[in-house]
Amino acid sequence: MKLEAPTSLSSTRPLLHGGALPWVGLGVFRVPSGSDGVAVVLAALDQGYRHVDTARLYGNEVEVGEAVRASGLARDEVFVTSKVWNDDHGYDPTMRAVEGSFARLDVGPIDLMLVHWPVLGLRRETWRALERCLADGMVKAIGVSNYMAHHLEEMTVYAHEKPSVNQIEVHPFLQQREARGWCRAEGVVVEAYSPLAKGRRLDHAEVRAVAAELGRTPAQVMLRWGLEREMVVLPKSVSPDRMAENADLFGWSLGEACLERLDALEEGGVTGWDPRQMP
Ligand SMILES: NC(=O)c1ccc[n+]([C@@H]2O[C@H](COP(=O)([O-])OP(=O)(O)OC[C@H]3O[C@@H](n4cnc5c(N)ncnc54)[C@H](OP(=O)(O)O)[C@@H]3O)[C@@H](O)[C@H]2O)c1
Numbered sequence: 001m002k003l004e005a006p007t008s009l010s011s012t013r014p015l016l017h018g019g020a021l022p023w024v025g026l027g028v029f030r031v032p033s034g035s036d037g038v039a040v041v042l043a044a045l046d047q048g049y050r051h052v053d054t055a056r057l058y059g060n061e062v063e064v065g066e067a068v069r070a071s072g073l074a075r076d077e078v079f080v081t082s083k084v085w086n087d088d089h090g091y092d093p094t095m096r097a098v099e100g101s102f103a104r105l106d107v108g109p110i111d112l113m114l115v116h117w118p119v120l121g122l123r124r125e126t127w128r129a130l131e132r133c134l135a136d137g138m139v140k141a142i143g144v145s146n147y148m149a150h151h152l153e154e155m156t157v158y159a160h161e162k163p164s165v166n167q168i169e170v171h172p173f174l175q176q177r178e179a180r181g182w183c184r185a186e187g188v189v190v191e192a193y194s195p196l197a198k199g200r201r202l203d204h205a206e207v208r209a210v211a212a213e214l215g216r217t218p219a220q221v222m223l224r225w226g227l228e229r230e231m232v233v234l235p236k237s238v239s240p241d242r243m244a245e246n247a248d249l250f251g252w253s254l255g256e257a258c259l260e261r262l263d264a265l266e267e268g269g270v271t272g273w274d275p276r277q278m279p
Contacts, residue, residue, distance in 0.1 A: 025051030041067035
């Protein structure tokens with residue numbers, strides 16, 4: 001099926017479990033807790049962001065929920081993702097973890113719940129619990145994060161429900177072609193985390209050259225590469241100006257020649273943890 005290209009922050013793409021996922025989401029890892037955190041998420045929602053990516057690990061689910069409720073938006077206008085952290089794996093702990101996220105977010109059913117990391121030995125039971133939560137309606141979709149092709153292949157043995165999403169680190173310097181190829185073939189949406197390579201590669205000569213040629217910023221070039229390579233992108237910023245910059249991704253395109261120049265930047269190194277080493 002040909003995907004419709006996104007035209008605004010509220011453009012969505014379909015998920016396997018039903019529902020529609022906005023192509024751009026605000027990542028909130030290292031967004032503070034407390035009123036400052038609520039203000040960051042509210043600023044993004046005011047600018048038109050319609051997707052927030054949190055996790056129990058980030059310690060700001062309460063703030064995300066408060067901002068969603070205070071935004072004045074209808075609940076179904078905002079897509080909220082959370083994740084099951086590593087010490088909550090296994091059937092009963094995962095059930096309790098989802099209940100905890102549900103209570104902290106306090107926005108009704110969670111739009112998407114992910115397994116944060118492929119914890120060895122417990123993946124099957126963790127997934128069984130998420131399937132239960134999906135059937136019970138506590139979450140609307142379930143997926144995984146940091147799953148490489150071999151973890152996804154293993155799921156075909158035990159999963160009754162396919163993951164609707166795989167959230168992995170992807171940017172021009174780390175393209176994860178094998179995992180992305182697996183997901184494309186199976187209809188699993190790839191979400192690119194750290195799509196700006198944590199802001200560390202924005203001064204790369206080729207990224208800057210493409211940006212200058214198009215009259216765009218390096219951050220916009222990296223994010224647009226993700227969108228045109230059919231990924232959802234999750235840039236994080238606490239700055240309203242940068243949020244606006246990171247959202248100005250529509251009405252222009254890189255085009256195939258620039259996409260290929262960015263494709264050529266693959267280096268294979270992660271900026272965070274490396275699930276390729278996880279058996
Ligand atoms: N599932 C996982 O295991 C996992 C792992 C990592 C991340 N994630 C998700 O992905 C999200 C994004 O990843 P990330 O936070 O690691 O990295 P990122 O979005 O690639 O980069 C964020 C960094 O870049 C800076 N920045 C943002 N916009 C900028 C711009 N336009 N120009 C210059 N600098 C800019 C931010 O600083 P300021 O905030 O000061 O603007 C921050 O230091 C996370 O928040 C989280 O939701 C998931």
